[in-house]
Amino acid sequence: MIVGNVINSNRQIENTGSVGGVEILYDNTNQRVKGWIRNTDLSTLVLRDEHDLRRLEEEVLDAMALCSSSNGTRVTLRVLAENPGLIQNTGLSIEGIVPLTSGRYQGISIVYLGWNDESRLSRQEYFAEQQTALNRVTSLERRNSLREVPAGYSIEELVSPTPQDVSQVIDLMHEAYSRDGRLLMWYTPTHKAVRKVLNDSVCYIAREYSGKIVSMTAAERAENVMIGGKNVAVYEASDGATLREHRGKGLLQSCLARLLCDPRIQKADSIYAEARIAHTPILRAMHNAGFQNYGVIRNHCLIGGDRDLLEDQDIETLVIFALPRYEKCS
Numbered sequence: 593m594i595v596g597n598v599i600n601s602n603r604q605i606e607n608t609g610s611v612g613g614v615e616i617l618y619d620n621t622n623q624r625v626k627g628w629i630r631n632t633d634l635s636t637l638v639l640r641d642e643h644d645l646r647r648l649e650e651e652v653l654d655a656m657a658l659c660s661s662s663n664g665t666r667v668t669l670r671v672l673a674e675n676p677g678l679i680q681n682t683g684l685s686i687e688g689i690v691p692l693t694s695g696r697y698q699g700i701s702i703v704y705l706g707w708n709d710e711s712r713l714s715r716q717e718y719f720a721e722q723q724t725a726l727n728r729v730t731s732l733e734r735r736n737s738l739r740e741v742p743a744g745y746s747i748e749e750l751v752s753p754t755p756q757d758v759s760q761v762i763d764l765m766h767e768a769y770s771r772d773g774r775l776l777m778w779y780t781p782t783h784k785a786v787r788k789v790l791n792d793s794v795c796y797i798a799r800e801y802s803g804k805i806v807s808m809t810a811a812e813r814a815e816n817v818m819i820g821g822k823n824v825a826v827y828e829a830s831d832g833a834t835l836r837e838h839r840g841k842g843l844l845q846s847c848l849a850r851l852l853c854d855p856r857i858q859k860a861d862s863i864y865a866e867a868r869i870a871h872t873p874i875l876r877a878m879h880n881a882g883f884q885n886y887g888v889i890r891n892h893c894l895i896g897g898d899r900d901l902l903e904d905q906d907i908e909t910l911v912i913f914a915l916p917r918y919e920k921c922s
């Protein structure tokens with residue numbers, strides 16, 4: 593989930609909505625410490641040997657201490673690794689492993705490490721049901737991801753959004769991410785924050801013929817993830833939303849199909865998404881688009897919206913989806 597990057601002196605993030613840097617910080621909205629593991633010179637660590645593992649352990653200890661001093665309930669860290677098998681007994685679990693797929697960085701993966709306080713976890717029987725439902729969806733035959741655009745709509749890239757576009761996206765967020773009349777989001781969708789997310793992302797939208805934005809998805813590139821001094825192009829597809837009366841027509845999947853054919857995404861080293869496990873439509877849409885399940889991040893962030901599976905927390909569990917390879921677009 594895309595989360596912001598304004599930092600105060602206590603290593604706390606004020607959520608603005610953009611994906612932010614790699615620094616390990618406390619994210620108050622989501623009650624968690626998050627970041628990427630770095631070397632002492634602040635370059636991104638690529639875990640290859642025992643020496644790298646010592647550095648990882650130092651960073652984990654620092655993150656756990658920050659979590660404790662901030663009264664947080666989760667630590668979520670990412671590390672680039674050639675050898676994830678080295679990671680043992682750090683106090684964090686490996687929650688997912690996403691390979692870099694462009695071929696430029698053969699054998700290197702993004703490893704998700706996590707720890708949750710018990711108080712944060714959903715009821716175990718709900719989680720078990722959610723995993724069963726996920727397996728059911730991902731065992732279905734995929735429907736073609738390069739979808740035809742439903743009649744009555746147009747799909748376009750949102751470039752240089754007008755103030756009206758930003759307002760319509762905010763309305764869309766409010767409808768899609770509310771539950772029982774409460775907006776629950778991993779950041780506060782102010783005009784400024786949403787404009788920043790849109791400007792920093794590769795964003796595709798569906799408009800109905802009146803021009804109104806009714807569906808969207810956006811992919812934002814993670815900043816400052818580097819290997820050998822070069823920026824790695826890691827994108828997170830996020831902010832998937834469709835107004836309720838336009839759902840079930842394939843609009844999100846049409847936006848996703850266009851997004852995945854965008855030249856920046858086609859050239860990316862990795863494109864992943866973190867999708868709500870308790871909301872079957874997003875699981876179906878990701879599966880149809882060719883994404884595969886690389887892990888589960890339990891009770892990861894604050895997120896609302898309809899759910900068709902039982903869940904007792906507003907801080908929900910997400911599925912790590914990533915594209916194992918790119919479909920060529922004509």
Ligand SMILES: CC(C)(COP(=O)(O)OP(=O)(O)OC[C@H]1O[C@@H](n2cnc3c(N)ncnc32)[C@H](O)[C@@H]1OP(=O)(O)O)[C@@H](O)C(=O)NCCC(=O)NCCS
Binds near residue numbers: 867900
């Ligand atoms: C998730 C969301 C964006 C999907 O938008 P959409 O435009 O309706 O999606 P699409 O029509 O492209 O695809 C939805 C898929 O789920 C299926 N679906 C819809 N409702 C379903 C349900 N209750 N149970 C099972 N499948 C369902 C659809 O049939 C379709 O799959 P198919 O093409 O194999 O038939 C929309 O439901 C939404 O805004 N949800 C709230 C916000 C949210 O949770 N976003 C995701 C955050 S990770």
